Amino acid sequence: xxxxxxxxxxxxxxxxxxxxxxxxxxxxxxxxxxxxxxxxxxxxxxxxxxxxxxxxxxxxxxxxxxxxxxxxxxxxxxxxxxxxxxxxxxxxxxxxxxxxxxxxxxxxxxxxxxxxxxxxxxxxxxxxxxxxxxxxxxxxxxxxxxxxxxxxxxxxxxxxxxxxxxxxxxxxxxxxxxxxxxxxxxxxxxxxxxxxxxxxxxxxxxxxxxxxxxxxxxxxxxxxxxxxxxx
Amino acid sequence: xxxxxxxxxxxxxxxxxxxxxxxxxxxxxxxxxxxxxxxxxxxxxxxxxxxxxxxxxxxxxxxxxxxxxxxxxxxxxxxxxxxxxxxxxxxxxxxxxxxxxxxxxxxxxxxxxxxxxxxxxxxxxxxxxxxxxxxxxxxxxxxxxxxxxxxxxxxxxxxxxxxxxxxxxxxxxxxxxxxxxxxxxxxxxxxxxxxxxxxxxxxxxxxxxxxxxxxxxxxxxxxxxxxxxxx
DNA sequence: GCAAAAGTGTTTGGATTACACCCATGC
DNA sequence: GCATGGGTGTAATCCAAACACTTTTGC
Numbered sequence: 001x002x003x004x005x006x007x008x009x010x011x012x013x014x015x016x017x018x019x020x021x022x023x024x025x026x027x028x029x030x031x032x033x034x035x036x037x038x039x040x041x042x043x044x045x046x047x048x049x050x051x052x053x054x055x056x057x058x059x060x061x062x063x064x065x066x067x068x069x070x071x072x073x074x075x076x077x078x079x080x081x082x083x084x085x086x087x088x089x090x091x092x093x094x095x096x097x098x099x100x101x102x103x104x105x106x107x108x109x110x111x112x113x114x115x116x117x118x119x120x121x122x123x124x125x126x127x128x129x130x131x132x133x134x135x136x137x138x139x140x141x142x143x144x145x146x147x148x149x150x151x152x153x154x155x156x157x158x159x160x161x162x163x164x165x166x167x168x169x170x171x172x173x174x175x176x177x178x179x180x181x182x183x184x185x186x187x188x189x190x191x192x193x194x195x196x197x198x199x200x201x202x203x204x205x206x207x208x209x210x211x212x213x214x215x216x217x218x219x220x221x222x223x224x225x226x227x228x229x230x231x
Numbered sequence: 232x233x234x235x236x237x238x239x240x241x242x243x244x245x246x247x248x249x250x251x252x253x254x255x256x257x258x259x260x261x262x263x264x265x266x267x268x269x270x271x272x273x274x275x276x277x278x279x280x281x282x283x284x285x286x287x288x289x290x291x292x293x294x295x296x297x298x299x300x301x302x303x304x305x306x307x308x309x310x311x312x313x314x315x316x317x318x319x320x321x322x323x324x325x326x327x328x329x330x331x332x333x334x335x336x337x338x339x340x341x342x343x344x345x346x347x348x349x350x351x352x353x354x355x356x357x358x359x360x361x362x363x364x365x366x367x368x369x370x371x372x373x374x375x376x377x378x379x380x381x382x383x384x385x386x387x388x389x390x391x392x393x394x395x396x397x398x399x400x401x402x403x404x405x406x407x408x409x410x411x412x413x414x415x416x417x418x419x420x421x422x423x424x425x426x427x428x429x430x431x432x433x434x435x436x437x438x439x440x441x442x443x444x445x446x447x448x449x450x451x452x453x454x455x456x457x458x459x460x461x462x
Numbered sequence: 463g464c465a466a467a468a469g470t471g472t473t474t475g476g477a478t479t480a481c482a483c484c485c486a487t488g489c
Numbered sequence: 490g491c492a493t494g495g496g497t498g499t500a501a502t503c504c505a506a507a508c509a510c511t512t513t514t515g516c
Binding site for chain 2 (some may be wrong): 465466467468469470471
Binding site (some may be wrong): 094 | 233234239240241242243244281282283284285286287288294309311312313314315316322323325327367
């Protein structure tokens with residue numbers, strides 16, 4: 001029935017690659033680590049790790065995220081799986097890629113046992129990476145962009161309180177096109193935002209109003225009316 | 232560094248589940264097989280198989296498709312991976328789900344070594360399935376619906392020559408809502424279709440014109456202008 | 463002629479676009 | 490006062506929904 005023994009199928013390992021995306025200085029950035037071990041020693045890579053035999057995929061992704069950032073309860077999104085037989089030099093390792101959005105300012109990502117250096121790199125300037133990580137990165141960034149269009153995940157990257165221009169610039173960077181300010185503001189009218197009395201400070205022009213995303217209102221809208229976030 | 236030996240990670244297997252979708256009698260249907268072996272003997276299940284240690288994931292998906300239908304060169308779409316440690320009773324098996332569209336009339340799907348019965352089941356009437364296949368099926372159907380909105384994959388399910396009403400009914404069934412005929416025809420104006428002189432036959436009403444999807448024109452449009460299929 | 467579905471035109475209101483203009487702040 | 494972005498209004502246009510109507514076939 002099979003050309004090998006049944007038990008010979010149970011000789012593979014799994015890893016989870018966990019992409020972190022954040023937003024700062026008008027750019028969407030991905031967290032990369034510099035590997036401090038073979039193979040691909042000293043190459044930039046996507047944070048990832050092997051999955052324990054008794055661990056669920058989501059669990060492993062959360063563990064890696066926790067190790068790297070100290071954060072838990074971050075919304076994780078599964079992207080794609082990659083399984084070329086030769087993709088890992090030390091054996092058959094199929095990897096499942098995940099991604100999550102974080103606020104870069106909220107924490108200090110720390111080097112962990114597998115890395116001695118980390119860096120936030122703009123998604124439009126990704127260098128050559130270890131393994132097949134360039135393929136994984138490119139595929140995942142495409143998925144991120146798709147989700148930016150239909151889910152309010154941008155607010156997980158923006159600061160808790162943000163200006164409408166910051167919001168706009170995020171989309172301008174993601175889709176690499178400039179948008180008309182007035183039209184952008186009309187387009188987002190449907191999104192439940194909370195306007196604060198607080199204003200921007202220390203800017204040498206008219207200070208902008210600060211907003212936050214009204215998550216609860218959003219959830220209610222989704223459940224009650226047939227609301228679909230759209231950008 | 233790890234709480235188990237490095238070699239103990241290489242004790243897992245992975246499988247590929249390969250959902251086939253087709254369209255007949257106004258319904259989108261999925262191909263299910265009745266298992267003819269333990270575990271879950273006699274349960275309906277998604278066709279799938281273990282992946283050989285030297286086989287890529289896409290390759291395995293193509294192999295299963297070929298075994299089942301005799302078809303190759305079918306557009307396969309990767310959906311999601313499922314890895315709960317207890318999802319398979321015989322060991323750690325992570326599964327990657329794929330789906331593909333086929334023309335049900337074009338071939339006779341045949342029972343294979345793992346199944347003695349197969350059936351095309353409307354996606355709105357899926358029974359209880361083996362393993363965690365209900366979860367996999369539901370997730371994949373959602374993805375199918377998403378792709379129906381932004382990629383011309385419906386034409387892989389429709390007959391080579393179809394009427395505009397058949398086309399419309401496919402979307403009506405998928406999204407479970409009726410659509411206005413006149414408006415539907417305006418909405419699809421942007422899709423490159425080829426009108427044939429041929430007409431529907433053997434119908435007791437005005438025969439409808441037959442169309443096919445102009446795949447080459449579509450590709451050109453995507454490459455030259457910034458065209459995006461949208462439904 | 464009648465039933466049934468194919469196929470088309472018109473009106474309306476809401477969204478999208480381009481563009482112009484005013485406002486508040488630091489220096 | 491001026492530079493810099495914040496913030497808003499308007500008119501033209503496109504698009505989608507609702508609905509009515511004509512056409513072609515079998516019986």
